[in-house]
Amino acid sequence: MVDSKAFNKDSISNILIVAVSVCLVCSVLVAGTAVALKPAQLANKQLDIRKNILRAAGLMGEDSLPGEQVDELFGQFSVKIIDLKSGEYNDEIDIDSFDQLKSSKDPGLSNALSGDDDLATLRRLERYSLVYLVEGEHGLEKLVLPIRGYGLWGTLYGYVAIEGDLNTIAGLAFYQHKETPGLGGEVDNPDWKALWAGVKIFTPDGSPAISLVKTRSAAESTAAAYEVDALSGATLTSRGVQNLMRFWMGDMGFGPFLKNLSKEA
Ligand SMILES: Cc1cc2nc3c(=O)[nH]c(=O)nc-3n(C[C@H](O)[C@H](O)[C@H](O)COP(=O)(O)O)c2cc1C
Numbered sequence: 001m002v003d004s005k006a007f008n009k010d011s012i013s014n015i016l017i018v019a020v021s022v023c024l025v026c027s028v029l030v031a032g033t034a035v036a037l038k039p040a041q042l043a044n045k046q047l048d049i050r051k052n053i054l055r056a057a058g059l060m061g062e063d064s065l066p067g068e069q070v071d072e073l074f075g076q077f078s079v080k081i082i083d084l085k086s087g088e089y090n091d092e093i094d095i096d097s098f099d100q101l102k103s104s105k106d107p108g109l110s111n112a113l114s115g116d117d118d119l120a121t122l123r124r125l126e127r128y129s130l131v132y133l134v135e136g137e138h139g140l141e142k143l144v145l146p147i148r149g150y151g152l153w154g155t156l157y158g159y160v161a162i163e164g165d166l167n168t169i170a171g172l173a174f175y176q177h178k179e180t181p182g183l184g185g186e187v188d189n190p191d192w193k194a195l196w197a198g199v200k201i202f203t204p205d206g207s208p209a210i211s212l213v214k215t216r217s218a219a220e221s222t223a224a225a226y227e228v229d230a231l232s233g234a235t236l237t238s239r240g241v242q243n244l245m246r247f248w249m250g251d252m253g254f255g256p257f258l259k260n261l262s263k264e265a
Pocket of ligand 1: 152153179180181183184185231232233234235236237238
């Protein structure tokens, strides 16, 4: 005869044992899956960065390409790290593990910005930046630089591609922002992005002069060379894009690096 007191499956202790066991099994499964997927997530993140750089440089369209083709196209670039303040290359930092956006929040790797210095509303500026160069037989052909700055609702993150003359925009692409679709979100409109190719960056005295304007200056005027159409109904986003472009092309951003490169050319 079975002693019903010997085993009571509904006892508190049994319920607790089953609940804890189920929790343990589930957490091991979730943690195991997260660890197993980590390499794939990192590979996807890297692929995404590469696609965005290629798009900014006009070396890849909006369509998706298989990973191998993206890697092959990206092979044209040499990736380097620069010290933003001196504009010199830094060979000591490991490029593969360098996380520029993370470094911008690290007090040891960034500096606080305020007032007029913080034209792009970044609050902190990293000391080192990644740069992507395409070099050909006759020297630098294209340079792609990471840029970011505040729009209306949040920070816009993107890349700008510059021609080998270091004074002409080759392309611009934002890969993350919070602007309103149809208004500030038109930064993603291919027609608007196409307006950037050929726009001049610096005045003859070396000041960044890119302007987003509601009304273009006369084509033959000096000002016209630096102008891009503002986004309609999105004055604040347009102002943000103008500010971030002027910031990153200026002395606080890539200015020193661009000056060093033009001395080398
Ligand atoms: C729901 C909503 C979303 C908006 N989103 C944006 C935006 O993404 N970027 C922007 O500059 N202005 C946006 N605006 C408009 C601004 O509040 C402001 O009116 C506009 O920048 C003025 O631009 P305009 O002088 O070209 O008309 C938004 C307005 C509303 C009501």
